[in-house]
Amino acid sequence: MPRDYSVFLPSTARGETPKPPVSGLQSLGWQPFFAQQISIDELTQTPPVRVTEVHRNGLRVLGDRLDSMIPPRADATVGDWLLFDHQLPSASRLLERKSLIKRRAAGHDRSVQLIAANIDTVFIVTSCNLDFNLARLERYVALGFDAGVTPVILLTKPDLCDDPASYVTQAETISTDVAVLTLNARSDEPKTKLAPWCRPGQTVAFLGSSGVGKSTLTNALSGTNSAATQAIREDDAKGRHTTSHRQLHLLPDGCAVLDTPGVRELQLTEAEAGVAEVFSDLDALSLECRFNDCTHISEPGCAVQAALERGDIDAARLARWRKLVAEDQHNTATLAQRRSRDKAFGKMIKQAKKHKSK
Ligand SMILES: Nc1nc2c(ncn2[C@@H]2O[C@H](COP(=O)(O)OP(=O)(O)O)[C@@H](O)[C@H]2O)c(=O)[nH]1
Ligand SMILES: [Mg+2]
Ligand SMILES: [Zn+2]
Incomplete structure (x- = not known):
């Protein structure tokens, strides 16, 4: 019997009247949680900006009629909010986070790597093929719960699989608190099926191995080709890394979508x-x-x-x-x-x- 997913949805999605698309800061994901951290003076002198792109040589920040590159800083990650200091951008104050997705950095260095901040929903993506792995999904769900984010499991490529339902059954054993959906990323399904979570003012992220369709889903939501995609190897379903940096894609309807590069090794720390x-x-x-x-x-x-x-x-x-x-x-x-x-x-x-x- 299909589960009733309405219990997993934010209250605004449970049949209440939808608000009109947001403007200005709200379309970047600005929420009352951040507004209550700053005074009116600060708001005018140091306007809030959001880190929308993380590159090796700097962070792109966007605000209300503001678009700038600032030097990289170890304490900030994609999705973070800063109070932009025009005189000294590197001194911009980092606002307290609503949520933080992190993992143990790969390799011998056991430090923490910040993956993304202030995400509302994390879509954990895997495909109905050899990529599917229960232990890895449990790991991602634990990461999401620990980060303070709503995890949702997405099973892509049902169109290439004889029995997608068997994958759903397995994924549903992970937690009764996590919705599981199948969807063909290359169709118009993503827009309708993910709509309950991709609301104006919300920030969502796609996490999962390379080749499972994260960039394809991002493009399906934005209606553009701004995220690069690439075919996987047929023999073992392994993908190649095409998404090299982390970027928030801002959708016209006011939802922010984070596409991430595939993570080879995901180790939990402090989770x-x-x-x-x-x-x-x-x-x-x-x-x-x-x-x-x-x-x-x-x-x-x-x-x-x-x-x-x-x-x-x-x-x-x-x-x-x-x-x-x-x-x-x-x-x-x-x-x-x-x-x-x-x-x-x-x-x-x-x-x-x-x-x-x-
Ligand atoms: N048939 C089918 N192909 C898909 C689906 N999702 C992704 N793909 C294809 O899988 C390949 C990898 O997708 P991509 O979005 O680059 O994966 P990413 O590495 O997770 O960003 C591309 O060739 C996509 O067109 C799906 O649901 N059905
Ligand atoms: Mg990609
Ligand atoms: Zn015991």
Whole structure:
């Protein structure tokens, strides 16, 4: 039976009268959450601008009749709001975020990489083919929950698949709080099927592997070809990276859409709450384990193992949960170590400078 998706929608989409398309700042995604952070004086002296493009050599910021490039800064990412300082653009104040999508940076450096800020809905995109992977979807959903964003799972390429419904059934096991939709990105379906989330003043993002149709979906929503797309390899369904930078596409009806390059490796860091939300049943069980640091492998009094033996939970899903928890804990701990090391180093430099100036 198809699920009733209206419960997942923002209140304005549940049959209330739609507001007319927005203008000015609102069409960039400006919301009361940001407005309440600034005074009228600030608003006139340092107008709000949104980071709409992130390039290696700078950030493009857009505001009400304002379009500028500012130097790159490590603390800002696409979707962020800044109070634009005309005299010294690099000193523009960063506004508090409504949501933040981040991951552990790829490679040996365990630092955090900011993916996008102030996103309302994240469309987690995969295809009805070899790209489909339950563990990866769970990872993305945990990331979305943890970021404070509404995750929605999109299954593309149903037109190239004999049995799209079987993918839907699998994806729906992830969480009862996440809508799952199939849609042909190359048709007119995206505009109608995604309309409930792509409302005026909203910001949505597409995340997923290369080749699943993120740029095609972006183009379908905007009605343009501003996002470059490319065919995938037929043998393993793998895509190639065509989208090289992160960019917010502003739609005429006042929704902002973020297309992202495919992410090869997505590791969670500081996402404990998000993982617990996806696996809320297992998380609740673990509270009943005798030891509070139970790893749920062979400890006596383990409520999770007991549930497994009774056949109440799925062994594969349990294994995926344990793997994600371990990964998140490991990355979070190394990140904390790194931060305290950096702090100690900063202190040492400060003291050395003080000493020198004496
Ligand atoms: N038949 C079909 N092709 C699709 C669909 N979605 C994407 N494609 C094709 O898949 C390829 C990769 O799409 P692209 O948007 O570049 O993927 P991205 O890497 O996620 O941005 C392109 O050739 C698209 O035309 C779909 O739903 N059906
Ligand atoms: Mg792309
Ligand atoms: Zn246990």
